[in-house]
Amino acid sequence: MSFPGTSDRARSIQASPIRKLATLADKAKEDGIHVYHLNIGQPDVHTPVEFWDGIHDSTPEVLAYGPSLGIPELRDAICGYYERSDIEIERKNVLITTGGSEAVMFAMMATCDPGDEVICFEPFYTNYNGFATLSSIKLTPVTCNVENGFHLPPMEEIESKINDRTRAILVCNPNNPTGTILTREEVESLADLASRHDLFLMADEVYRDFTFDGRTHYSILELPGMEDRTIVMDSISKRFSSCGARLGDVITRNAELMSCLVKFGQARLCPPTLPQYGAAKIYSELGRDYFDRMIKTYQRRRDVLIEELGDIEGIFFQKPEGAFYATIRIPVEDSDLFSSWLLTDFNIDGSTTMVAPAAGFYATPGLGKDEIRIAYVLNEEHMRMALRIVKQGLEEYNRA
Numbered sequence: 001m002s003f004p005g006t007s008d009r010a011r012s013i014q015a016s017p018i019r020k021l022a023t024l025a026d027k028a029k030e031d032g033i034h035v036y037h038l039n040i041g042q043p044d045v046h047t048p049v050e051f052w053d054g055i056h057d058s059t060p061e062v063l064a065y066g067p068s069l070g071i072p073e074l075r076d077a078i079c080g081y082y083e084r085s086d087i088e089i090e091r092k093n094v095l096i097t098t099g100g101s102e103a104v105m106f107a108m109m110a111t112c113d114p115g116d117e118v119i120c121f122e123p124f125y126t127n128y129n130g131f132a133t134l135s136s137i138k139l140t141p142v143t144c145n146v147e148n149g150f151h152l153p154p155m156e157e158i159e160s161k162i163n164d165r166t167r168a169i170l171v172c173n174p175n176n177p178t179g180t181i182l183t184r185e186e187v188e189s190l191a192d193l194a195s196r197h198d199l200f201l202m203a204d205e206v207y208r209d210f211t212f213d214g215r216t217h218y219s220i221l222e223l224p225g226m227e228d229r230t231i232v233m234d235s236i237s238k239r240f241s242s243c244g245a246r247l248g249d250v251i252t253r254n255a256e257l258m259s260c261l262v263k264f265g266q267a268r269l270c271p272p273t274l275p276q277y278g279a280a281k282i283y284s285e286l287g288r289d290y291f292d293r294m295i296k297t298y299q300r301r302r303d304v305l306i307e308e309l310g311d312i313e314g315i316f317f318q319k320p321e322g323a324f325y326a327t328i329r330i331p332v333e334d335s336d337l338f339s340s341w342l343l344t345d346f347n348i349d350g351s352t353t354m355v356a357p358a359a360g361f362y363a364t365p366g367l368g369k370d371e372i373r374i375a376y377v378l379n380e381e382h383m384r385m386a387l388r389i390v391k392q393g394l395e396e397y398n399r400a
């Protein structure tokens, strides 16, 4: 029986490199192998008790649709959270979304028509590829490299990629998959570029509080005179270890843009109602102490990564500055094959490690083939075990 056929969009969308080896991992587990997951940004940190308290306290008699923009308590709590960092936003600037994923997709769709282009810096969060395909836009990559810690290349190089279809510049800061934090000067230079070329500046700031070694994060919301151009995408998934809540938000002070985002919000009715009560509580009650504890936790895990992999011949990476990722060059030709081999052919005492091959984090074909991304989301003991498997695996793989 024939059928009409699937869309070009459906056929061309990229399989997530974070999840694409999942069948091999499942098979390993079926065979009794324990798999350490360093392939995905799923923290093992407990979800804050305040989140559950907020949900328990809400006890609605009917779990009804909520407002398309999100519940006012949460939008206000987000304003309060920014106020504690001296960033002024109002309830009308905040739209709650179903995860940071929807926030990025809404931002792309509200700023671009099909065929329009967004400048982004590779390696980038791989699902931007999927969101771009879904919104029929083109990501124009500017390559950053491991030698300079994945900081921005010269502005002229970025400027040379702008053409008459370019609508926006997109950054992820602190960065997934590299852990790099843009300096204030870098953010200001991008703002200048966006202004000169009449572009939007979009920042995915889902890791904004996770900054190491005393660094501070400079948000695009702090840029003076850029109120109509800036769009921030955020999420509670990572900083509050609440990935399953599926809650994020888009923030913009551009009223016209917000009115478009609201219509997208109405089309999908509302973000999930129940977790918003939990999110309102964490945004209002968790402050500096909580983030200081989280920073210590992840910084220690980052240090374990450096201790375990830092001095291996052929491995190269810079000390990550924030978030909980590192993109690492390893001495193999094809990290896709190595990552698969770890799952199918290698274990130490019945355990192996799953990492993400980095090619899928690049838009330029051929780049990242000798790199992997590691998410240091497990406790220190598990991190050590998982990384020793990667280290010994590399030795054995290269001997074979």
Ligand SMILES: Cc1ncc(COP(=O)(O)O)c(C=O)c1O
Pocket: 041, 098, 099, 100, 101, 102, 104, 125, 172, 176, 204, 206, 234, 235, 236, 237, 243, 246, 247, 248
């Ligand atoms: C940079 C970045 N943006 C957005 C997302 C999506 O987050 P959410 O779980 O809120 O959809 C992720 C998830 O890993 C991410 O790393």
